[in-house]
Amino acid sequence: xxxxxxxxDYIRGILNSVRSFAIVGASANTVRPSYFVxxxxxxKGYTAIPVNPGKAGSEILGQKVYASLRDxxxxxxxxxxxxxAQAALGITKEAIxxxxxxxxxxxxxxxxxxxxLAEEAGLKVVMNCCxxxxxxxxxxxxxxxxxxxxxxxxxxxxxxxxxxxxxxxxKT
Amino acid sequence: xxDEKIPSFNTLAIHAGAQPDPATGARATPIYQTTSYVFxxxxxxxxxxxxxxxxxxxxxxxxxxxGVLEERVAALDGGTAALAVASGHAAQQLxxxxxxxxxxxxxxxRQLYGGSINQFNHAFKKFDWEVVWADTTKPETFETALDDxxxxxxxxxxxxxxxxxxxxxxxxxxxxxxxxxxxxxxxxATPYLWRPKESGADIIVYSLTKFLGGQGNSIGGMIVxxxxxxxxxxxxxxxxxxxxxxxxxxxxxxxxxxxAFAIACRVLGLRDLGPCISPFNAxxxxxxxxxxxxxxxxxxxxxxxxxxxxxxxDQVSWVSYAGLTGDPCHELAKKYMPKGAGAVxxxxxxxxxxxxxxxxxxxxxxxxxxxxxxxxxxxxxxxxTTHSQLTPEQRTAAGAGDDVVRLSIGIEDASDIIxxxxxAMAQAG
Numbered sequence: 294x295x296x297x298x299x300x301x302d303y304i305r306g307i308l309n310s311v312r313s314f315a316i317v318g319a320s321a322n323t324v325r326p327s328y329f330v331x332x333x334x335x336x337k338g339y340t341a342i343p344v345n346p347g348k349a350g351s352e353i354l355g356q357k358v359y360a361s362l363r364d365x366x367x368x369x370x371x372x373x374x375x376x377x378a379q380a381a382l383g384i385t386k387e388a389i390x391x392x393x394x395x396x397x398x399x400x401x402x403x404x405x406x407x408x409x410l411a412e413e414a415g416l417k418v419v420m421n422c423c424x425x426x427x428x429x430x431x432x433x434x435x436x437x438x439x440x441x442x443x444x445x446x447x448x449x450x451x452x453x454x455x456x457x458x459x460x461x462x463x464k465t
Numbered sequence: 466x467x468d469e470k471i472p473s474f475n476t477l478a479i480h481a482g483a484q485p486d487p488a489t490g491a492r493a494t495p496i497y498q499t500t501s502y503v504f505x506x507x508x509x510x511x512x513x514x515x516x517x518x519x520x521x522x523x524x525x526x527x528x529x530x531x532g533v534l535e536e537r538v539a540a541l542d543g544g545t546a547a548l549a550v551a552s553g554h555a556a557q558q559l560x561x562x563x564x565x566x567x568x569x570x571x572x573x574x575r576q577l578y579g580g581s582i583n584q585f586n587h588a589f590k591k592f593d594w595e596v597v598w599a600d601t602t603k604p605e606t607f608e609t610a611l612d613d614x615x616x617x618x619x620x621x622x623x624x625x626x627x628x629x630x631x632x633x634x635x636x637x638x639x640x641x642x643x644x645x646x647x648x649x650x651x652x653x654a655t656p657y658l659w660r661p662k663e664s665g666a667d668i669i670v671y672s673l674t675k676f677l678g679g680q681g682n683s684i685g686g687m688i689v690x691x692x693x694x695x696x697x698x699x700x701x702x703x704x705x706x707x708x709x710x711x712x713x714x715x716x717x718x719x720x721x722x723x724x725a726f727a728i729a730c731r732v733l734g735l736r737d738l739g740p741c742i743s744p745f746n747a748x749x750x751x752x753x754x755x756x757x758x759x760x761x762x763x764x765x766x767x768x769x770x771x772x773x774x775x776x777x778x779d780q781v782s783w784v785s786y787a788g789l790t791g792d793p794c795h796e797l798a799k800k801y802m803p804k805g806a807g808a809v810x811x812x813x814x815x816x817x818x819x820x821x822x823x824x825x826x827x828x829x830x831x832x833x834x835x836x837x838x839x840x841x842x843x844x845x846x847x848x849x850t851t852h853s854q855l856t857p858e859q860r861t862a863a864g865a866g867d868d869v870v871r872l873s874i875g876i877e878d879a880s881d882i883i884x885x886x887x888x889a890m891a892q893a894g
Contacts, residue, residue: 323515323517323713324515324712324713324714324715324716324720326719326720328517329517329720332512332517332518333517333518336512336518400722401722423722426722429519433484434519434520435519436482436532436533436535436536437519437520437521437527437529437532438519438527438532438546438724438727438728438731439527439531439532439535439536439539439546439547439548439549439727439731440536440539440545440546440724440727441481441536441539441540441544441545441546441547441724442482442536443471443540445472445476445477445480445481446484447480447484447485448484448485449484449485449486449487449490450484450485450487451487452487452488455505455506456505456506456509457487457488457505458502458504458505458509458513458518458520458521459505459509460487
């Protein structure tokens with residue numbers, strides 16, 4: 294599979310079919326990108342579990358922080374990697390071990406060896422992307438910030454039940 | 466629709482950024498004429514102010530009509546994001562406010578819109594930003610003007626007033642080697658004729674007032690972030706790379722990646738300096754852009770017909786239009802803007818100052834005014850108007866000698882445009 298760019302259908306398919314994210318490298322610092330993503334995913338109704346050995350046992354945004362993926366008791370659909378490309382390999386091996394369906398590496402993170410292992414094990418892979426940006430792009434929210442969504446549609450955007458300033462993804 | 470194929474230019478000009486209104490189903494983009502927006506709840510409000518969520522707070526910073534306009538122009542240019550502001554001048558102000566610190570310099574090509582020359586020479590001095598001038602027709606002069614304090618290069622793609630086509634690729638190489646961004650004012654070409662990102666621009670600015678809006682009814686400006694510059698690579702751009710005090714120590718380049726520049730211009734420059742575009746102007750300009758490809762092609766076709774006719778007239782000593790075979794910029798025009806060389810150009814009258822004054826006094830279809838890029842054909846004699854305060858020597862140096870007439874060719878029938886010039890020139894002698 295080509296990892297230089299992904300089709301909207303591929304990304305939308307993942308975001309529409311998963312329920313839970315583990316955020317590896319989640320920060321408690323409210324201005325860090327990993328904190329933004331955790332907060333945004335929770336806001337969109339996903340389960341979002343922070344993973345950070347230095348913070349294990351504490352809470353971020355009311356969510357218990359785990360030391361490693363293996364410590365999480367419930368199901369994890371997506372492992373979101375907020376670590377560098379080198380660390381992504383070990384994290385991917387763990388993601389395969391715990392039965393995750395998707396390995397997602399953040400903007401600036403790409404490890405083709407890890408991607409190959411994950412794909413062999415039947416997982417989907419996204420690299421050098423941010424789930425918050427992708428969700429906001431495909432739901433139309435990102436246009437409020439003047440960002441080019443690279444998508445056009447004649448369908449009415451779908452409002453979230455919680456308010457008009459929240460949009461949710463369409464199924465197709 | 467799948468993004469396996471990004472829609473082409475004409476489709477983007479109509480659809481990019483615009484979906485039916487989620488509240489009413491309105492298909493045309495509504496004019497959201499409001500100052501402010503109700504928060505969904507307290508946590509939502511806090512998220513918006515902390516930039517953790519996308520959404521609307523206050524129309525000085527963002528507005529949904531404006532947002533559609535921004536995404537539309539970003540898409541046409543192939544940029545990552547854009548910011549619409551009150552005018553082209555405001556766009557330049559915010560770009561430099563985001564890039565420069567007091568004591569910094571930037572290099573600008575000398576062949577520029579006169580209003581930009583004033584802004585750079587005088588208004589920017591009060592911010593302690595220094596412009597260093599180079600010659601757009603000699604790219605090597607940008608290299609020799611470089612020093613440690615230079616943080617950016619600024620040029621027009623198709624330059625005022627004589628339709629000079631600038632070798633953006635050559636200047637981009639110099640900017641990349643120096644590790645500084647290249648800013649291109651693409652007002653006269655528009656993305657229909659030229660997409661400067663493909664020639665190496667990092668930031669594109671527009672006066673939307675001209676061809677993009679295109680109908681002479683609204684002032685507006687735009688900043689397009691091409692997403693090509695690495696703001697974290699050096700310490701030269703602290704506004705983007707350093708912890709931002711007014712956002713609790715957030716690093717904008719780290720948080721917003723390849724659209725951080727557009728976000729910084731909005732959440733710092735626009736928030737704090739305030740030159741926002743009105744929602745009504747955003748709406749009118751958005752409507753104009755839907756017909757940009759049709760209008761721009763007609764502008765160019767008419768301009769070429771008029772220039773070719775002028776060349777043959779006895780009263781005319783020279784015509785400066787890059788679309789003409791034999792023009793010094795013709796080869797660059799063929800390379801960078803094969804669909805047409807734009808619609809603004811100058812020509813000289815053998816009868817000098819007097820003939821120029823008589824010509825603008827006797828036109829019936831052309832409007833005598835100081836603007837360009839209208840559906841209507843426009844004419845001005847710079848020596849008796851925009852440049853009348855200068856000495857004859859200064860006027861000549863600025864490309865506004867006594868004999869110079871500037872035209873902005875509209876989208877009327879070319880035969881009527883030519884007939885008007887013919888009758889007015891007959892009276893001018």
